[in-house]
Each structure stands twice: as C-alpha cells, then as structure tokens.
Amino acid sequence: MISIQGQGASAGVICGPLYLFRRAPAPIAVDVAEDPGAEWARFKAAQTRASAQLEALAQRALERAGQEAADLFLTHQLLAEDLDLEDSVQRMIRLDGMNAEAAVDATSRHFMQFFLEMEDPYMRARAADVQDVGRRLLNILAGRVEAQLDLEFPVVLVSDDLAPSETIQLDKSKILAFVTEAGSITSHTAILARTMGIPAVVAAEGILHPQYEGQEVFVDGETGEVFLNADEPTRAALLAKRETQQRLALLLHDLKGKPNETLDGRMVQVACNISGPEDLPAVKANEGNGIGLLRSELLYLQTASCPTEEEQFCFYRNILEQMEGKLVVIRTLDIGADKQVDYLQLPAEENPALGMRAVRLCLTRPDLFRVQLRALYRASACGRMAILLPMIVSPWEFEACRDLCCEVQAELAAEGIPFDKNVPLGVMIETPAAAMMSEELAQLADFFSVGTNDLTQYTLACDRQSGVLDRFYDPHHPAVLRMIHRAADSIHRYGKWIGICGELAGDQQLTELFLAMGIDELSVSPNQVLPLRGTIRSIDTRLNRERLLDELGL
Amino acid sequence: MKQFTYTITDPIGLHARPAGFLLRKAKAYQSTILVQAPNGRTANALKLMALMGMGAKVNEELVFTVEGEDEEKAAAELAAYLPEIL
Numbered sequence: 001m002i003s004i005q006g007q008g009a010s011a012g013v014i015c016g017p018l019y020l021f022r023r024a025p026a027p028i029a030v031d032v033a034e035d036p037g038a039e040w041a042r043f044k045a046a047q048t049r050a051s052a053q054l055e056a057l058a059q060r061a062l063e064r065a066g067q068e069a070a071d072l073f074l075t076h077q078l079l080a081e082d083l084d085l086e087d088s089v090q091r092m093i094r095l096d097g098m099n100a101e102a103a104v105d106a107t108s109r110h111f112m113q114f115f116l117e118m119e120d121p122y123m124r125a126r127a128a129d130v131q132d133v134g135r136r137l138l139n140i141l142a143g144r145v146e147a148q149l150d151l152e153f154p155v156v157l158v159s160d161d162l163a164p165s166e167t168i169q170l171d172k173s174k175i176l177a178f179v180t181e182a183g184s185i186t187s188h189t190a191i192l193a194r195t196m197g198i199p200a201v202v203a204a205e206g207i208l209h210p211q212y213e214g215q216e217v218f219v220d221g222e223t224g225e226v227f228l229n230a231d232e233p234t235r236a237a238l239l240a241k242r243e244t245q246q247r248l249a250l251l252l253h254d255l256k257g258k259p260n261e262t263l264d265g266r267m268v269q270v271a272c273n274i275s276g277p278e279d280l281p282a283v284k285a286n287e288g289n290g291i292g293l294l295r296s297e298l299l300y301l302q303t304a305s306c307p308t309e310e311e312q313f314c315f316y317r318n319i320l321e322q323m324e325g326k327l328v329v330i331r332t333l334d335i336g337a338d339k340q341v342d343y344l345q346l347p348a349e350e351n352p353a354l355g356m357r358a359v360r361l362c363l364t365r366p367d368l369f370r371v372q373l374r375a376l377y378r379a380s381a382c383g384r385m386a387i388l389l390p391m392i393v394s395p396w397e398f399e400a401c402r403d404l405c406c407e408v409q410a411e412l413a414a415e416g417i418p419f420d421k422n423v424p425l426g427v428m429i430e431t432p433a434a435a436m437m438s439e440e441l442a443q444l445a446d447f448f449s450v451g452t453n454d455l456t457q458y459t460l461a462c463d464r465q466s467g468v469l470d471r472f473y474d475p476h477h478p479a480v481l482r483m484i485h486r487a488a489d490s491i492h493r494y495g496k497w498i499g500i501c502g503e504l505a506g507d508q509q510l511t512e513l514f515l516a517m518g519i520d521e522l523s524v525s526p527n528q529v530l531p532l533r534g535t536i537r538s539i540d541t542r543l544n545r546e547r548l549l550d551e552l553g554l
Numbered sequence: 555m556k557q558f559t560y561t562i563t564d565p566i567g568l569h570a571r572p573a574g575f576l577l578r579k580a581k582a583y584q585s586t587i588l589v590q591a592p593n594g595r596t597a598n599a600l601k602l603m604a605l606m607g608m609g610a611k612v613n614e615e616l617v618f619t620v621e622g623e624d625e626e627k628a629a630a631e632l633a634a635y636l637p638e639i640l
Contacts, residue, residue, distance in 0.1 A: 075570040078577060078602045085603065111603060118609060122566060126606065129570075317565060382565050416613055418565075 006204030008224035009190035019155035108134025269521035282526035292523020312375035320383025358391035393433035452502025556629035585622025
C-alpha cells in the first residue's frame with residue numbers, strides 16, 4: 001500500500017481510478033524566423049482559431065455555468081484579439097526576427113507584468129488571464145489540443161493545479177475527486193471541489209507519478225490521505241466512513257430548501273462564520289441565511305504590511321456582492337492576544353489576552369482603524385452590511401468608535417463617494433463587562449453578537465489556548481450561560497437583536513436553551529447550518545422554556 | 555470632433571466587463587474614440603488592455619473624444635450607452 005499525506009481541502013471519501021491530467025508545457029523555441037511574413041501569418045491564424053475556440057467556450061459556459069463564467073471567456077477572446085498585443089507580436093516578428101511562438105511568449109509576459117504592477121488587486125489578478133490566453137495561443141501554434149477531459153467513466157483527477165479556464169472546461173460529471181500536487185485549501189481547484197461537494201486533497205506531494213495512472217485510489221478529503229493499493233483493513237475502514245457520510249448527506253439533503261423553523265412556528269436565522277470569499281460557495285451550498293461573522297483580521301494576518309484601503313475595499317465588496325443583498329456582518333480588526341502581526345510592532349505584553357487587542361488597538365491607533373472604516377463604508381454601497389465592534393467593555397468605547405464612523409462618513413460624503421448611511425453598528429458580547437453593561441449598551445448599539453469562546457475564557461478565567469485546563473474550561477458553565485441570558489434580556493427590552501457567533505452557536509445540546517432565551521440568530525461554520533436546521537425543526541419552544549430558564553437560574 | 559464626459563458609477567471602476575462592452579460598441583463606428591482618465595492616461599476604445607490599464611475608478615470622470623465621419627452619431631449613442639455598462 002502506498003499512502004500519501006496531503007492537505008484535506010474538501011471532505012468526503014471516495015474510491016476510483018486515478019487519471020493524470022496532463023497539460024503539455026509550452027516549449028518555446030526562440031528561433032530566428034526565416035520568413036517574417038510566414039510567422040505573422042501563423043500568428044494571425046492562431047489568433048483567429050483562439051478567438052473561435054473562446055467564443056464556443058463562452059457559449060458552453062453560458063449554458064452550463066452561467067453568465068459570469070461566460071464573461072471570463074469573452075474577456076479572454078478580446079484579450080486574444082487585443083490590438084496592443086497584436087502590435088507587440090508584429091514588432092517582435094518583423095523587427096526582432098522572432099518566430100511566432102517566441103513573440104507570443106515575450107508579449108504575454110510583458111502584459112502580465114503590466115497588470116502585476118497595477119495598484120488595484122482586481123487588476124493585478126488579470127495577469128492570470130493574460131497568461132491563460134498566451135498559453136492558448138502557444139498551444140495552437142504548436143498544434144496541441146488544449147487539455148481536456150474526454151472520458152467514458154468517472155475518475156479521480158490528479159494534476160499539479162488547475163487554471164480557472166481549465167476547470168470550467170472539465171466535464172464535471174466525470175470527476176469523482178480532485179487531488180493536486182500543488183495548491184492550497186484556498187486554491188481555485190479546492191474551492192471548486194467544495195462547491196461541487198466532491199472530495200479534494202491538495203499539496204499531495206508525489207502523487208503525480210506516471211505509474212499511478214489508472215490505478216485504484218482512495219481519497220479522504222477530510223484527513224488529506226490518499227491511498228494506492230489500499231490494504232484490506234484500510235479499505236474496510238474507508239468504505240465504512242464513506243457509508244456513514246453518505247447516510248448523513250442523505251439526511252441533510254432532506255433538510256435542504258426547508259426553513260429554520262421550530263415546531264411552534266418560530267423562525268431562527270442561521271448565518272455563517274467565514275474568513276474570506278473562499279468560504280462563500282460553502283455558505284451558498286449549505287443555505288446560510290447570511291454572514292453572521294466575517295473575521296476581517298485574516299486580511300491583516302496574511303500580508304507583510306498593512307492592507308491598503310483599496311485592498312480592503314475590494315475584499316469586502318467582493319463578499320457583499322456575492323451575498324446578493326443578504327446581511328453580511330463584518331467584525332472590525334481583532335488583532336492582539338493570540339493573533340499577532342509583526343508589522344504593527346506592538347510592544348510585547350505580559351498578558352496579551354488582557355492587553356492591547358481589538359477595539360482597544362483601534363482606538364489607540366485611529367490611523368489604522370480609519371483605513372478599515374473607510375474601506376468598509378465604501379463597500380457598504382455594494383450590498384447589505386453591518387459592522388461589529390469586538391471587545392467593547394464600556395459605553396464610551398462604543399461612542400468613540402461611532403464618532404470615528406461618523407467622521408469617515410462625512411469624509412466620504414464630501415468626496416462624493418457613495419455609501420450606505422444606515423449601516424447597523426453592533427457590539428460583541430465577549431467579556432463579563434459587556435454582559436453586565438448590556439442594559440447601557442443596548443441603548444447605544446443596533447445589534448449584538450455573543451463571542452462564546454472569549455466570553456468563556458474571560459468569565460471562567462481560563463486560557464483557551466492552554467492544553468492543561470480542559471476540564472476547567474467549560475463553555476456549558478452556568479456562569480457563561482447566565483451571562484448570555486442576562487444580555488439577551490436587556491437587549492430585547494430595547495428592541496435590538498442578539499446573535500451568537502462563537503463555537504457554542506453550533507452546539508446542538510444548547511439550541512433549545514438558546515431559543516428559550518430568545519436568541520435571534522445563530523452563526524456557525526457553513527457545514528453546521530443543515531445539522532442545526534434539523535435540530536431547530538425538532539424543537540417546540542413552548543414545551544420546556546420555563547423549566548430550562550429556571551434550571552439556569554438567575 | 556465631438557467631446558463628452560462620463561463619470562464612472564461601477565464600484566469596481568473600468569474593469570474587464572465594461573471595458574469589453576465599450577470595445578464591442580466602439581467597433582460599430584468609423585470614428586476613432588479616445589478615452590482619457592483623470593490621471594492623464596489615454597486609451598483607444600478599441601484596445602482592451604489599454605482601457606483596463608488606465609486604472610479608472612468609480613466616481614472618476616472620463617473624457618471621450620470622438621473623431622471621424624460618424625462622430626455625431628457615435629458620440630450620442632455612446633453617451634446613451636455608458637450608463638448601462640459603467
């Protein structure tokens with residue numbers, strides 16, 4: 001048995017024949033062309049061919065994947081026909097004596113560079129499109145067929161990584177799973193796999209071996225394991241796991257399209273916690289009602305320097321647009337404590353969890369906060385957004401943040417930049433202070449969200465990172481649950497809404513209690529939406545309400 | 555020569571999609587259509603990469619210069635078409 005450990009990118013177990021997706025590398029012979037006229041004619045022919053191919057692909061994409069996918073190919077078509085690209089190729093052929101291949105290669109590199117140097121991240125990403133078009137032209141010149149999957153039976157597709165245009169061209173009914181040697185869990189292939197709901201493993205080093213072609217392979221997209229020639233015990237274990245998953249999938253399938261409604265007719269919002277746009281296909285597939293928590297710090301953690309206003313704006317806008325008018329709650333920068341970045345050069349603290357984190361940092365460094373607020377308000381014009389402030393313990397902190405928001409709004413208005421004037425401003429309940437002050441805070445903020453991980457850690461004085469405190473770190477502790485109950489009561493008294501976005505939101509042992517408290521929204525990771533829906537639909541909130549709240553005691 | 559201005563309302567600015575629509579529209583006329591962004595960059599409306607490369611953003615004002623036999627018609631139709639795409 002050969003086992004390869006990759007990174008699980010889309011859960012599920014599957015078994016099938018391994019198929020190597022070959023993409024012929026485009027070798028460039030930088031020949032001195034004998035006849036520039038003939039080279040130019042070759043280029044023109046290749047260009048016409050590419051244009052026709054792309055038009056056909058756009059048509060196919062429109063039928064199978066929708067307008068957005070079709071637009072990608074129409075843009076590629078215009079790129080292939082671009083007059084500047086043509087001029088550059090012509091110059092290189094006529095003046096530098098290059099052959100068509102060399103001229104196309106040098107030209108597409110030149111224009112890739114041009115896009116890579118642009119300021120806007122959207123424009124920088126267009127370099128990949130130029131590269132894609134360049135490769136197509138080179139393939140045509142070399143007489144190669146674009147890599148395609150023409151198979152009679154379904155396979156486990158193995159490749160280094162797939163370009164966007166390649167994944168659209170694949171006949172998806174013939175793919176059981178993806179395994180890529182390169183890539184990450186946020187790469188295009190991984191996202192596609194999650195959207196399609198098929199298993200995927202990325203970073204599976206050593207999988208691209210010609211000898212493996214056609215062999216039976218087991219893929220576990222959860223653990224990231226790939227097995228060739230699986231032995232009997234492994235095979236039995238994986239098949240059993242597959243059966244369990246299928247049974248669960250069937251159960252969840254039944255819940256699709258149904259409302260999150262209790263037996264007595266109460267509707268509950270079930271939204272999703274996400275870190276970036278790569279999670280959105282899963283939100284849609286699992287029917288999340290919206291985004292209950294977008295952790296904006298990922299933007300800051302991924303980069304070597306502070307993300308610019310433009311970068312942040314593009315990031316938020318992309319998510320808001322994709323959510324098509326559903327509410328997206330964006331939490332402002334929550335750096336500090338267990339999440340540190342070097343470039344902010346924060347002084348080391350004795351006790352970072354009780355230190356300069358989240359809103360405290362933002363109010364101490366308004367320069368930093370302003371950039372994020374400007375980006376957020378600019379993006380607010382592109383969808384339905386709410387802003388959530390982390391680690392508020394005093395009303396004055398909320399007021400200081402609100403003042404900054406007003407200043408930023410006034411700035412944007414003066415510059416004529418559109419924004420939503422009614423973006424709700426909310427507060428995280430994640431400290432005992434916020435829970436005890438909920439009465440005062442409820443008169444200020446528009447909505448609330450309970451961060452149960454921090455609330456547990458601060459209420460119980462238990463470091464959540466510590467491995468030895470497990471039996472003391474008890475999120476079901478009455479002290480934690482009473483905090484939530486108290487906050488919910490005062491918040492509802494002022495007609496505001498309260499959600500839970502921490503781990504506990506998905507804890508089905510507590511769902512009935514949360515509904516008894518009147519919690520309005522539960523925000524969980526996308527794969528928990530449907531199981532939670534199942535629980536909600538089995539609860540009658542009239543039955544045990546009094547008893548549950550009595551037991552909690554307050 | 556005809557000249558008119560248009561202020562971009564698309565939040566992403568002059569990106570691939572509207573640039574493509576503009577180019578296809580511009581092809582229908584004899585006239586040369588030049589587009590200038592506030593940063594001084596100018597592009598021929600028949601050149602996709604040049605249009606995108608201007609880096610024109612939302613709320614920026616583009617200056618369109620149309621010159622040729624059908625400039626009257628081209629400028630009028632283009633000015634009417636832009637709000638649909640950009």
